[in-house]
Amino acid sequence: MTARTITALAAALRDGSTTPRALLDAALAHVDRTEKDLNAYLAMTRELGEAQAEAAARMLEEHPDTASPLCGIPMALKDVLCVDGIDTTAGSKILRGFKPPYTGTAVQRLFDAGAVCVGKTNCDEFAMGSSTENSAYGPVGNPWDIERVPGGSSGGSAATVAAGSVPYSLGTDTGGSIRQPAALSGVVGFKPTYGRVSRYGLIAFASSLDQIGPFTRTVEDCALVYKAIAGHDPRDSTSDPRAVDDPLASLHSGVAGMRLGIPREYVGEGTEPGVRDAVQAAFRVLEAQGATLQEVSLPSTDVALSVYYIIAPAECSSNLARYDGVRFGVRVERPSVTDMYLQTRDAGFGNEVKRRVMLGTYALSSGYYDAYYRQAQKVRTLVSQEFETVFEAVDAIVCPTSPSVAFTMGSRDDPLSMYMCDVVTLPANLAGIPGISVPCGFVDGLPVGLQVIAPRFEDSRVLRVAHAYEQATDFHAKLSPYASTAA
C-alpha cells in the first residue's frame, strides 16, 4: 500500500478503502521489516504520527473535498529538519539527544496540510556527503542493492521512498543532495529555485546553497508536495516574496516545441557508459515528444566544483560554530572553556565535517580571503551568467543527474572522488536555479536519473518537462525489491 503514489493513496483515503492510521501502521510495519537492511531512519515518530493521523482522519471526514491531497499520507523528514520536541541530530553525534523547541516552516506547512510523520531519516552528517556514509549513525543501504550506497546526503529520504515505506519524503539539496540520491535510488527528487522554500528550521550547511525539496515516486506527486511547501516566509529573509505559480496547471502541457539544451561539459569522460546510454535514450524520447534538442556549453563547469568547495565549506565553518557544547547537544566536560570547545567538537564531529570546517576556516582567513572566497564569489557570478546565456537559447537543460550509478559502500574513500559525484548537480545550486532528477533507466539493475534544469523561478517548467518524459516511459513504475513487498 505505502509503495503507491500520493495521488493513488489520496483517492483510497477518500473512497474509504484505507485510513490515515492504517497507512501509518503499514508504513511503520514496512520500516520495521526493512530497517535492519536499510538503516534509513534515525528516529521513528509513532506518537506524533498517530496524533497527526487522527487529526487527518477528522479533516478528511469533515472536508473530504477541500482537504489537501497530502492529508493523511505518511511521510518522512530528513534529520536536518527541525520538528518541535522530536530528536533532530543532522546525522551528527554532536546533536545526539537534541530536541528542537520549534518546527520549521516547510515542515509546518505539510503538517498543516494533514501530513502524517513516520520518522526522521538518516543522512550524511550535517548534509555533507554524497553517499550517506558520513552519517554518525551508520550508512544507508540502497534498496536496489544493499551493498551499495543510496547516494547522499539525503540518502535515508531517498531510500525510504525507493523501499516503498512512504510515498514521499523531504530532503535538502546543497550541491545535489536531493537529485543525486534520487537518481541512485530510482525515485523522483526535486530541488526548487533558491528562495522558493523557506529554510527556517533547516539545520544549515551552506546557507546560500541549501534548499528543501521532495522525494516522490512520480513527478505529479512531486508537484503536489512542492506546491504545499513553496512560498514566501517572513522568517526567512532569503525566501522570495513573489507568488508561486501552480505547478499542476502546466504539468500536462508537454514538451512539444520546447528547446532543450544538452551541456557538452555535463556528459564528459567521467560519465559511465551505461549512464550515458540511458540519458541519450531519454533525449530521443523527449525529441519524440516534440522537443528540439541542441548542444549548449557551460564552460565554467570544471571550475564550478572548486568554487563550490570554497563557498560551501566557508559558510559551513561559520554555520557550525554554534555546536560548541555550551547550550545544547553533546558536551565533553573540561575545566577550561577552550578545552571544552576543542574536545566537544573533536568528539562530536566526524572527519568530513572537520575537513570542511578546516577548509572553510582557511578560505576565510585574513590574507586568503581575496584569493579564495572573493575569487570564488566572482566565479559563482560567472556560472550564473553562463546559465542565463544558455537559457536565452533553450527553455531547459537536460543531462545526467550523476556521472555514475550507485557505487559500493566504502569504494570511494578518497574525498575528491566523492566530490566528483556532484559535478553536474552543484552548478544549479551555485546559480540558485531549479533542478529535478527523474528515473530514466537501469544499468545492471541499478537506476539512472535524468536531470532537468530551468531558469530561476521556472520550477513549473522543470516539473512539466520531467512529467512529459516520465509519462512517455515506465522506469518510474518499476519497484525496488524492498518496495515490491510493500506494494
Added chain:
Amino acid sequence: MTETATIATALDRYEVVIGLEVHAQLLTRSKMFCPCPADYINAAPNENTCPVCLGLPGVLPTINQQAVDFTVRTALALHCEIPSFTKFDRKNYFYPDLPKGYQISQYDLPLSINGYLEFPVGGETVHCGVTRVHLEEDTGTMHHAGDVLQSATSSLIDLNRCGVPLMEIVGEPDLRTPEAAREYLVRLRQILTYVGVNDGNLEQGSFRCDANISLRPHGQQELGVKVEVKNMNSFRAVQRALESEIERQTGVLDAGGTLVQETRGWVEAQGRTISQRSKEQAHDYRYFPEPDLPPLRLDAAFVERVRATLPELPEARAHRFQEQYALTAYDAAVLTDTRDEADTYEALVVTGVPAKLAANWQSGDVAALANEHHLPLQHSGLGIDGLASLLRLVDAGTINGPTAKELLAELYVSGGNAEALVRDRGLAQVSDTAELSALVDTAIAANPAAAADFRAGKQQALGQLMRAVKEATGGKADMPLVNRLLRDRLSEQ
C-alpha cells in the same frame, strides 16, 4: 626606571592621537534579528530569548526595520553619508556569550560613512571625523564564579542582552587630548539621547566606549604604536585612563623603549591600565557577507523620510535659544543640555512666563530640586504647568522670591495649586508703598546703629534693616521695593 613624566610635559614633547569607538544600544522595542523584547534589565535571566537569539540549529535572522531607521537617524545627526547599498557580515569568534559563534555586524559596506562632530574645548572648536556608523547585535552577559572565564569554576550565561540592536560609531583619530576625548563622548551621548535612539547610560553599559591611543613626536607624520583601551564605564574613567596611558607610553618612549600594539584594560581601583591581549593574540574574525540576509538598498526617499524625523539638535537649539529668548550662551547651553530640559523650557515660555525668569528658575531652584529628589520636573508633583502658574505669580508680583522658593519646594513633592495656596495662606506679597514706608521708618528707629553705619558708608549695614522689614511682614515684603524705600529714606536729611 625613569620618573613618570607628567601629562603637561608629555604633551610638550609628544603629540597624542586618540580615536574613539562607541557602542550604543538602540531603544527599539524588539531585538535586532528576532521579535524578543530588547529590555534585558527588567527581565529574569534568559526570559527574553527565543530559538533565534539562542542560536539554535535551523534558525534565521530577520532585520529590525526600526533599528535601521534609528541608525540612519543617528548617522544623519552626525552629518554622515548614507550609501544606497549596505550589507551585513558575520564576525566569527568563539565565546560563550555569543551563541551562534559569530556576531552579525557590518564590515566593508556599513550603513553610513564620512560624518563629523564639532564641539568647543577650552575655547577652541574641535572637529572630529566620524568614520562610520554601523549596525550589529549585542552579546549576552556572563557571571563567573571567579575573576574571568578561563579561571572560573563555573559561569552562568544570561542571553537576554544577546541580539539587542547595537550601533557602533567609529571616530577618526582626530582627538589630541583626554579632555577633548571626554568632550567628544559628552557631545555624542547628547546627540544620541536627543535623537531618541539611546538612553546614554555608561554605567549600565547601554553607551560604551573603547579608545585607541598612540603618541608620536610633534611634526612626525607617521602614527605611533596604537594601544586599545577598554573597560571604561564613565566619562571620568575615559579621561583618567587616557591620561594614565599617556604617562605610561611617555615613560616607555622616554626610556628609549618601544611600545607594543596591544589591548589594555582600565582598572579603576588601581588607576592604571593592564595588558589584556597582544597583537599576536588578536582574533582573525574571518568576516564574510551574511548569507542569511540579502543586502539592503536604501533609496534617497527613505533617507529623506528619516531625516524628516530628526529633532532640532542641541547645538542649533542652543543657538536659537540665545536669539529667540535673549539668553546668554551659558544659559542656552544649560537649558539645551537634554532634550527634556529644552522642551520643558519652551513649554514654560509658551504659557507666558518671561524667558529670563523661566531660565533662572529652571536652571536654578528647579534643577536643584530635581537633583535632590532624583525626579525630573515633568514627573514631580508640580509638573510643568504647576511651575508655570507659580512663575506667573512671581512675574505678576503676587508673591516674592523667597515665598516662591518655599512654595516650589513644597509643591515639587506634594503637588497642588499655587494660586489657591497663596490665597488660602495669605502669602501674597506686601508691595503697598505706604505700608512698607511705615515699616521702614519703624526699622530705622529700632536699629539706629545700623542706620548710622549705613549713612557713614557701610553698605552691609543695610542688610539688618532689610531683615527687620522682612520679618515685620512675615517674609512677604516686596524686597526690591523695601531696598529702594530704605535707601531713599536713609539718603534724606
